[in-house]
Amino acid sequence: QKEVEQNSGPLSVPEGAIASLNCTYSDRVSQSFFWYRQYSGKSPELIMSIYSNGDKEDGRFTAQLNKASQYVSLLIRDSQPSDSATYLCAVLLSSGGSYIPTFGRGTSLIVHP
Amino acid sequence: DAGVIQSPRHEVTEMGQEVTLRCKPISGHDYLFWYRQTMMRGLELLIYFNNNVPIDDSGMPEDRFSAKMPNASFSTLKIQPSEPRDSAVYFCASSFGQGNGYTFGSGTRLTVV
Numbered sequence: 711q712k713e714v715e716q717n718s719g720p721l722s723v724p725e726g727a728i729a730s731l732n733c734t735y736s737d738r739v740s741q742s743f744f745w746y747r748q749y750s751g752k753s754p755e756l757i758m759s760i761y762s763n764g765d766k767e768d769g770r771f772t773a774q775l776n777k778a779s780q781y782v783s784l785l786i787r788d789s790q791p792s793d794s795a796t797y798l799c800a801v802l803l804s805s806g807g808s809y810i811p812t813f814g815r816g817t818s819l820i821v822h823p
Numbered sequence: 824d825a826g827v828i829q830s831p832r833h834e835v836t837e838m839g840q841e842v843t844l845r846c847k848p849i850s851g852h853d854y855l856f857w858y859r860q861t862m863m864r865g866l867e868l869l870i871y872f873n874n875n876v877p878i879d880d881s882g883m884p885e886d887r888f889s890a891k892m893p894n895a896s897f898s899t900l901k902i903q904p905s906e907p908r909d910s911a912v913y914f915c916a917s918s919f920g921q922g923n924g925y926t927f928g929s930g931t932r933l934t935v936v
Binding site for chain 1: 923
């Protein structure tokens with residue numbers, strides 16, 4: 711079963727700290743990796759995409775990809791209460807000649823003042 | 824651009840009735856995805872289209888579900904007959920190219936009583 715795994719949390723961090731969110735995936739040939747943020751009652755919103763090994767930084771967000779370990783992570787620096795949301799990892803998993811965009815169950819992040 | 828537009832926002836229907844959900848993707852996007860989100864199962868891909876052609880419908884739970892994309896600016900997801908276990912939030916998303924991130928609509932919250 712090809713899948714994307716995340717710790718459901720909640721992950722609780724104090725304001726100003728670094729929040730570290732992790733995701734593992736089962737398909738070695740995956741090429742595209744995404745992080746989405748979903749506030750309660752809202753739709754998922756794309757915050758980061760990463761395609762090659764290493765780090766990609768965008769403002770307070772850093773995505774890290776390690777294809778050998780089949781692992782992708784999201785770091786949020788200087789966490790703010792407004793970052794409190796569920797963070798969804800998404801991976802394009804190969805399936806019968808096509809790629810299926812597959813989401814993890816999400817990690818709930820709580821940033822407390 | 825107005826983003827991905829879904830209608831209705833909320834739908835309450837009785838078991839056995841037909842339900843039709845609608846989606847207008849972002850102009851120029853060539854991929855369209857239908858997802859279902861529940862607390863138990865998270866975000867599940869039901870079907871996706873490329874240039875109006877269904878590519879993978881392996882996530883459609885059973886024959887009661889059908890989806891169409893008659894043109895580049897409109898798609899429907901139909902459930903006939905509906906059952907209480909179909910209650911969920913249904914999201915439509917679109918993208919330009921499959922390797923890019925997706926833009927989600929606001930979703931349709933379906934309740935089948």
